[in-house]
Amino acid sequence: xxxxxxxxxxxxxxxxxxxxxxxxxxxxxxxxxxxxxxxxxxxxxxxxxxxxxxxxxxxxxxxxxxxxxxxxxxxxxxxxxxxxxxxxxxxxxxxxxxxxxxxxxxxxxxxxxxxxxxxxxxxxxxxxxxxxxxxxxxxxxxxxxxxxxxxxxxxxxxxxxxxxxxxxxxxxxxxxxxxxxxxxxxxxxxxxxxxxxxxxxxxxxxxxxxxxxxxxxxxxxxxxxxxxxxxxxxxxxxxxxxxxxxxxxxxxxxxxxxxxxxxxxxxxxxxxxxxxxxxxxxxxxxxxxxxxxxxxxxxxxxxxxxxxxxxxxxxxxxxxxxxxxxxxxxxxxxxxxxxxxxxxxxxxxxxxxxxxxxxxxxxxxxxxxxxxxxxxxxxxxxxxxxxxxxxxxxxxxxxxxxxxxxxxxxxxxxxxxxxxxxxxxxxxxxxxxxxxxxxxxxxxxxxxxxxxxxxxxxxxxxxxxxxxxxxxxxxxxxxxxxxxxxxxxxxxxxxxxxxxxxxxxxxxxxxxxxxxxxxxxxxxxxxxxxxxxxxxxxxxxxxxxxxxxxxxxxxxxxxxxxxxxx
Numbered sequence: 040x041x042x043x044x045x046x047x048x049x050x051x052x053x054x055x056x057x058x059x060x061x062x063x064x065x066x067x068x069x070x071x072x073x074x075x076x077x078x079x080x081x082x083x084x085x086x087x088x089x090x091x092x093x094x095x096x097x098x099x100x101x102x103x104x105x106x107x108x109x110x111x112x113x114x115x116x117x118x119x120x121x122x123x124x125x126x127x128x129x130x131x132x133x134x135x136x137x138x139x140x141x142x143x144x145x146x147x148x149x150x151x152x153x154x155x156x157x158x159x160x161x162x163x164x165x166x167x168x169x170x171x172x173x174x175x176x177x178x179x180x181x182x183x184x185x186x187x188x189x190x191x192x193x194x195x196x197x198x199x200x201x202x203x204x205x206x207x208x209x210x211x212x213x214x215x216x217x218x219x220x221x222x223x224x225x226x227x228x229x230x231x232x233x234x235x236x237x238x239x240x241x242x243x244x245x246x247x248x249x250x251x252x253x254x255x256x257x258x259x260x261x262x263x264x265x266x267x268x269x270x271x272x273x274x275x276x277x278x279x280x281x282x283x284x285x286x287x288x289x290x291x292x293x294x295x296x297x298x299x300x301x302x303x304x305x306x307x308x309x310x311x312x313x314x315x316x317x318x319x320x321x322x323x324x325x326x327x328x329x330x331x332x333x334x335x336x337x338x339x340x341x342x343x344x345x346x347x348x349x350x351x352x353x354x355x356x357x358x359x360x361x362x363x364x365x366x367x368x369x370x371x372x373x374x375x376x377x378x379x380x381x382x383x384x385x386x387x388x389x390x391x392x393x394x395x396x397x398x399x400x401x402x403x404x405x406x407x408x409x410x411x412x413x414x415x416x417x418x419x420x421x422x423x424x425x426x427x428x429x430x431x432x433x434x435x436x437x438x439x440x441x442x443x444x445x446x447x448x449x450x451x452x453x454x455x456x457x458x459x460x461x462x463x464x465x466x467x468x469x470x471x472x473x474x475x476x477x478x479x480x481x482x483x484x485x486x487x488x489x490x491x492x493x494x495x496x497x498x499x500x501x502x503x504x505x506x507x508x509x510x511x512x513x514x515x516x517x518x519x520x521x522x523x524x525x526x527x528x529x530x531x532x533x534x535x536x537x538x539x540x541x542x543x544x545x546x547x548x549x550x551x552x553x554x555x556x557x558x559x560x561x562x563x564x565x566x567x568x569x570x571x572x573x574x575x576x577x578x579x580x581x582x583x584x585x586x587x588x589x590x591x592x593x594x595x596x597x598x599x600x601x602x603x604x605x
Contacts, residue, residue, distance in 0.1 A: 075402075075404055075587060076516050076584050076587075076588075077516075078402050078404075079398055079399070079402065079580060079583050079584050079587065080516070080580055080584075082398045082401060082402055082580075083394070083398050083576060083577075083579050083580030083583060084576055084577070084580055086401075087394060087575075087576045087579065088394060088397060089390050089391060089393075089394040089572075089575045089576060089579050090390075090570070090572050090575060092120070092389075092390040092393050092394060093382065093386050093387060093390035093567065093570060093575065094567055095116070096113060096116075096117075096373075096381070096382075096386040096389060096390060097380040097381060097382040097386045097566065097567045098380065098567050100112050100113050100116060101380050101381075102375055102376070102377040102378075102379070102380060102381055103373055103374050103375045103381050103416075104140070104141060104142075104164055104374065104375065104376065104377050105137060105140075105302075105350055105374040105416045105417045105419065105420060105423070105424075106137055106138060106139060106140030106141070106302060106344060106348075106350060106416075107140040107141060107142050107344065107377075108140065108142060108344065109142070110140070110351075110373070110374055110416055111351065113353075113373050114131050114351045114352075114353050114373070114414075114416070115131070117353045117373065117389070117393065117414055118130065118131060118353050118355065120393070121353070121355035121393065121396070121412065122355070124396070124397050124400050124401070125400050126355040126356060126357055126396060126400060126412070127355070127356050127357070127358055128354070128355060128356045129353075129354070129355035129356075130353075130354055130355075131351045131352070131353060131354075132351065132352045132353075132354050132428065133349040133350065133351055134349065134350050134351070134352065134417070134423065134424055134427030134428065134431075135348060135349040135350045135423075135427070136304065136348040136349055137302065137348060137349060137350035137416075137417060137420075137423065138300065138302035138303045138304055138306070138348055139165070139302050139303070139304060139306070139343050139344060139345050139348065140302075140343065140344030140345070140347075141164055141165045141302065141341060141342070141343060141344070142341065142342045142343075142344065143162060143340075143341055143377060144168075144340040144341055144342050145338060145339070145340035146161070146162055146338065146339050146340070147336075147337070147338045148160045148313065148315075148335060148336070148337045148338075149335070149336055150323065150333060150334070150335050150336075151174060151334050151335065151336045152332065152333065152334040153326075153331055153332070153333070156319065156322075158315060158316070158319055158335070159274055159276060159315070159316035159319060160266070160276070160313050160314060160315045160316065160319075161276055161278045161313065161314055161377075161378040161563060162278075162311070162312065162313055162314075162339055162341070163267075163278060163279065163280055163281040163282075163312040163313065163314060164278070164279065164280050164281060164301070164376065164377050165280055165281045165300075165301035165302050165306075166281040166301075166309070166311050166312045166313070166339070166341065167281075167308065167309065167310075167311050167341065168311065168339045168340045168341035169264075169311060169337065169338070169339045169340070172336060172337065172338040173199075173263055173264060173336065173337050173338075173339075174334055174335070174336040175197055175198055175199045175263050175264065175334065175335065176198050176199070176332065176333070176334055177198065177199045177200075177201060177323060177327065177333040177334065177335055178191070178194060178195060178198045178199070178200050178201065178327075179201045179323075179324050179327045179328070180195075180200050180201060180202055180203075180253070180257075181204060182253070183204070184249075185249070185252050188252075188253075188256050191256075191260070192260065193260070194260075195257060195260035195261065195262045196260060196261035196262070197261060197262075197263050198262055198263060199262075199263060199264040199265075199266060199335050199337070200257060200262045200264070200265050200266065201266050201268075201320065201323065201324060202253065202257070202265050202266065202267050203267060203268055205268070205320065205321045205324050205325075206268065206317065206321075208272045208317055208318060208321070211273075215554050215557040215558050216552075216553050216554045216557070216558075217551070217552050217553070218493070218551040218552070218553070219496050219524075219549070219551050219552070224496060224497070224524045227497070227524055227526040227528065227549060228497075228524050228525065228526055230526050230527055230528040231527070232502065232504075232527055233501075233502045233527065233528060233529040248287075248288060250282070251284060251285045251287075252287070254282055254283075254284035254285075254309075254310075255284040255287075257284075257310055258284055258309070258310055262310055263310070263311075264310065264311050264312075264313065264335075264337055265310050265311070265312045265313070266312075266313045266314070266315050266320070266335075267312070267313070267314050267315070268314075268315060268317045268320040268321075269314050269315065269316055269317050269320075270317075271316075271317065271558075271562055272316075272317050272318065273318075274316055275316075275558055275562050275563065275564050276314050276315070276316050276378065276562060276563050277314070277560075277561050277562045278314045278376060278377070278378040278561065278562070278563065279376060279419075279561055280300070280301055280302075280420075281301045281309055281312045282301070282309070282312065283298065283299055283300065283301050283306060283307065283309055284307075284309065285298035285299075286298075300420065302420070304345070304348055311337075311339060313337070313339075323335075350416045350417045350423060350424055350427075351416060351424075352413055352414060352415050352416060352424045352425075352428055353373065353412075353413070353414040354411065354412070354413050354414075355396075355411070355412050356409055356410065356411045356412070357396060357399060357400060357406060357409065357410040358409055359406050359407055359408045359409040359410070359590065360405050360406070360407050361407055362407040362408045362590075363407075363408065363409050364409075364481055365407075365408040365409065365481045365482070365483055365595060366408060366409050366411055366478065366481055366482050366483060367406070367408050367409070367410050367411070367483045367484055367485075367586055367589045367590045368410075368411045368412070368413055368482075368484070368485040368486070368538075369392050369395060369396070369410070369411075369412055369413075369485065369486045369487070369582060369586050370388075370389075370392050370412055370413035370414055370415060370425075370485070370486075370487060370534065371385050371387075371388025371389045371391070371392050371414065371415070371487060371488050371489050371533075371534070372385050372388070372389070372414070372415040372416065372417075372418030372419070372424070372425070372489060372533065372534055373385070373386070373389045373414040373415060373416055374415070374416040374417060374418055374419055374424075375419070375565070376419065376561050376565070378562065378563040378565075379559070379562060379563050379564060379565030379566050380565065380566050380567065381565060382492075382559075382565055382566050382567045382569060382570055383491040383492045383553075383554075383555060383559040383560070383565050383569055383570065384489070384491065384555075384559065384560055384561065384565055385418075385488075385489045387488070387491060387492050387570060387575060388487070388488035388489045388490075389414050390575065390579075391488050391575060391578045391579040391582055392412055392414070392488060392579075392582065393412065393414075394575075394579035394583070395412075395579050395580075395582040395583035395586055396410060396412050396583075396586075398579065398580070398583040399583055399586070399587055404587060406587060406590035406591060407590055407591050408483060408589070408590040408591075409590075410586055410587075410590050413425070413428060415428070415534050418489075418533065418534055422533070422534055422536060422537050424534075425534035425537035425538075426537045426540075428537070429537045429538055429540075429541060429543075432476065432478050433475065433476055433478055433479045433482060433538075433541065433543060434473060434474055434475035434476050434479045434541050435473075435474060435541060436471040436472070436473055436474075436540065436541060436602060436603050437471060437472055437473075437474050438469055438471045438472075439469055439472065470603065471602070471603045472603050473541060473542065473601055473602060473603040475541075479541075479543070482538075482543050482544075482595070483544070483589055483590075483592075483595040483596050484543075484544040484545070484546065484589050484595075484596045485535060485538045485543065485544065485545040485546070486535075486546050486548070486582060486585055486586060486589075487533055487534050487535040487545065487546065487547045487548075488547070488548055488550070488578060488582060489532075489533040489534065489547065490533075490547070490548075490550040490552075490555060491550060491552070491553055491554075491555035491559065491560070492553050492555075492559075492569065492570045492571045492574055492575065493550035493551030493552060493553045493555070493571070493574055494520070494521060494522070494550065494551050494571070494573070494574035494577045494578055495517075495521075495522045495548045495549065495550055495577060495578045495581045495582070496521055496522055496523075496524050496548075496549045496550060496551060497514065497522055497523060497524030497525050497526065497548070497549040498510050498514075498524075498525055498526075498546055498547075498548055498549060498585075499526050499528050499529065499530040499546060499547050499548075499549060500525055500526060500527045500528070500546070501528075501529050501530070501535070501539050501544075501545065501546060501547075501599075502527060502529060502599055503544060503597070503598070503599045504527060504599075505597035505598075505599070506544065506596055506597055507525055507527075509592075509596065509597075510525055510585075511525060513584065513585055513588055514581075516584070517577075517580075517581050517584070520577050520580075520581070521577075522577070522581055524549055526549060530547050530549075533547060535547045540602070541601065541602070542598060542599065542600065542601025542602055543598070544596045544597075544598055548578070548581070548582070550578070551574070553569075553571060553574075554569060
């Protein structure tokens with residue numbers, strides 16, 4: 040009995056180990072070469088053009104500050120490139136007026152006394168230039184309250200002012216570049232349902248009031264140049280807009296946003312402004328504290344563009360078939376800051392979106408709905424391009440107490456964070472009403488990419504639980520590429536909010552961080568060499584698949600309840 044049992048076991052093991060059995064157990068079905076998603080994967084991963092597009096935008100065209108010649112060149116080049124690939128109705132769509140353009144023409148800065156120190160610095164966008172090179176004494180403005188201003192009265196005229204206190208520069212014991220790990224992805228997947236208003240940015244009113252008081256003081260005292268320390272280190276400097284001194288706020292009055300931005304046509308004259316590498320900023324302060332006088336030479340020449348005050352978005356389409364009057368959109372913002380080349384923020388997202396429509400067009404796929412790509416400008420100043428487009432084509436929230444949003448050129452967001460939450464114009468808290476246009480009901484979804492060079496790991500559902508089963512199915516073919524996480528969370532700070540804000544399905548993909556916040560976001564290191572090529576190919580492939588499948592569904596994507604709807 041025992042011998043017979045062993046013989047049976049041996050025969051079973053021989054059978055299981057046979058080549059034919061092993062093949063039948065381990066070989067997955069071969070991919071169907073005619074499956075559109077398989078074809079998209081093959082085109083996107085094997086014949087990608089995403090890096091060529093990204094290089095042209097960042098290396099050749101370079102910085103794309105809204106309103107600048109670089110931005111206009113990018114608008115025109117992307118329009119022409121999309122037309123070359125066969126997209127239809129490629130055009131530039133104006134919004135605004137935005138305000139003045141600004142271009143840096145010449146800049147250098149160095150300590151000249153007591154010794155020569157070339158400086159790692161950069162002018163702020165929309166800073167005025169200098170009539171001639173400036174060499175001046177440096178003053179460290181060590182003020183923690185407005186009462187401290189008194190000791191500097193009469194001492195800043197014609198001087199270069201170091202505007203803020205020093206900060207320590209700790210060593211980096213952890214890598215600056217990271218990917219989302221399993222624990223972090225699980226936390227995203229398990230995130231709670233977002234609450235209304237969650238994600239709105241707290242800008243710190245007290246800190247802003249103190250900054251405004253300093254700016255007013257510097258201007259009144261006749262300072263010749265203002266130098267801020269960068270929040271980066273190791274030669275990385277983070278640079279955004281010049282700051283305009285705002286009048287004192289009445290503490291009993293409601294908030295009025297942030298006042299006039301430096302690009303507005305009627306912006307007042309401000310003091311020239313630079314950002315300096317923190318290590319050099321700290322060194323100069325220590326020299327001054329040791330009793331050593333310091334002189335700095337600055338040569339700064341800029342050019343203003345005031346002939347055309349409008350901003351522009353680039354738009355193009357792949358026409359649909361039986362549902363061509365319905366729209367699926369994708370995109371990212373093309374405007375950037377000026378100290379780098381805007382590679383990770385956001386030529387990456389623009390190139391991925393362009394590559395996604397190139398893939399669909401190159402494969403000859405015929406979407407049922409019209410696919411429309413939009414490349415925005417004015418995102419860094421408060422989602423101006425996308426919000427204007429959504430208002431023009433789909434609808435808007437209108438407050439009966441204020442009747443209209445503020446003029447674009449007077450947008451209060453001078454910090455350039457791009458969060459764009461809230462109306463920012465001191466509107467009364469009356470409940471707004473959603474007023475829609477005919478295309479509102481023909482809209483299916485908008486897909487956005489704007490969190491750097493990291494690969495796609497999933498999708499933020501933006502509180503829209505109804506799309507979870509759809510997106511889970513669409514992500515299944517990309518699990519081996521690392522994309523499988525769905526988070527009910529909201530995410531802010533970019534152009535999908537323009538759609539989501541009026542109840543249209545707008546989504547931002549979850550991406551690996553890489554070095555986005557630590558190194559490249561709004562810095563002089565936002566350049567092509569920080570881009571991860573394989574991540575860009577993966578992202579474009581997934582975006583193409585999502586857009587195509589949205590265009591092919593029998594029904595539009597489900598929506599969550601619209602805000603202010605009647």
